[in-house]
Amino acid sequence: MAVCTVYTVQALSSCSISSPTKTHMGLKTKSGRFRGGYKITCSGDTIVIGLAADSGCGKSTFMRRLTSVFGGAASPPKGGNPDSNTLISDTTTVICLDDYHSLDRTGRKEKGVTALDPRANDFDLMYEQVKALKDGVAVDKPIYNHVSGLLDPPELIKPPKILVIEGLHPMYDQRVRDLLDFSIYLDISNEVKFAWKIQRDMAERGHSLESIKASIEARKPDFDAFIGGSPARCRGDASWSLVLK
Ligand SMILES: Nc1ncnc2c1ncn2[C@@H]1O[C@H](COP(=O)(O)OP(=O)(O)OP(=O)(O)O)[C@@H](O)[C@H]1O
Numbered sequence: 037m038a039v040c041t042v043y044t045v046q047a048l049s050s051c052s053i054s055s056p057t058k059t060h061m062g063l064k065t066k067s068g069r070f071r072g073g074y075k076i077t078c079s080g081d082t083i084v085i086g087l088a089a090d091s092g093c094g095k096s097t098f099m100r101r102l103t104s105v106f107g108g109a110a111s112p113p114k115g116g117n118p119d120s121n122t123l124i125s126d127t128t129t130v131i132c133l134d135d136y137h138s139l140d141r142t143g144r145k146e147k148g149v150t151a152l153d154p155r156a157n158d159f160d161l162m163y164e165q166v167k168a169l170k171d172g173v174a175v176d177k178p179i180y181n182h183v184s185g186l187l188d189p190p191e192l193i194k195p196p197k198i199l200v201i202e203g204l205h206p207m208y209d210q211r212v213r214d215l216l217d218f219s220i221y222l223d224i225s226n227e228v229k230f231a232w233k234i235q236r237d238m239a240e241r242g243h244s245l246e247s248i249k250a251s252i253e254a255r256k257p258d259f260d261a262f263i264g265g266s267p268a269r270c271r272g273d274a275s276w277s278l279v280l281k
């Protein structure tokens with residue numbers, strides 16, 4: 037049976053979380069069971085939440101659940117690119133940091149780097165755009181197309197009440213990290229993560245089993261180096277870690 041444990045690692049800086057009020061998430065903590073209903077209060081206009089995890093760990097799935105808790109069902113931008121990674125609800129916009137890949141699939145292959153490698157990501161643009169949204173300014177955000185592996189023309193993102201940035205590296209760049217009011221790390225065991233990734237990449241992204249297995253092997257050192265390893269990385273840095281074994 038899968039066990040989900042929530043570890044509170046660090047206190048919030050500019051935010052506070054109220055006591056639980058009613059059952060929502062049903063997550064288990066070290067000290068007992070969450071009754072959910074947390075109220076997150078922040079000083080700024082747009083609250084920015086960072087959600088970090090490796091590919092296939094359930095970031096999008098988790099955010100679809102969480103945005104409905106924040107208010108309203110989340111859906112992709114209407115009339116836009118059908119392969120957009122963005123989710124918008126009444127209160128919340130979730131942007132996927134894969135959209136800040138600086139190299140497309142072919143570019144990464146040619147340079148021999150994985151998507152986890154910081155060199156495959158444009159942190160300057162990520163910082164500028166997350167800061168702009170936090171300051172109430174709309175941005176034209178690129179789109180990484182997970183089906184074609186190409187960078188598509190940008191989409192307009194307006195500043196929401198709650199902005200979630202989910203991806204491999206919401207906490208890697210200190211400037212982006214400083215914009216976060218709250219951060220979550222999904223700490224999923226390899227066994228679960230690889231099973232989820234294989235079925236999703238085959239069903240939705242057109243990858244073959246062989247190519248997924250090769251990608252999983254190629255990514256392991258970069259995962260340890262930049263996300264899951266020690267010292268700290270996301271596993272130790274996030275406000276909350278959700279562990280699924
Ligand atoms: N809690 C869960 N229980 C069962 N299946 C799940 C759960 N969370 C995610 N999955 C499955 O795992 C697969 C990957 O999930 P998802 O797309 O949310 O991951 P991701 O971290 O956003 O991936 P990526 O970064 O590669 O886009 C999906 O097929 C999804 O249905």
Ligand SMILES: O=C(CO)[C@H](O)[C@H](O)COP(=O)(O)O
Nearest residue numbers: 090091134141151182185204
């Ligand atoms: O989803 C991912 C990270 O969150 C992928 O690992 C990354 O975007 C590379 O994508 P692709 O599988 O299209 O080469």
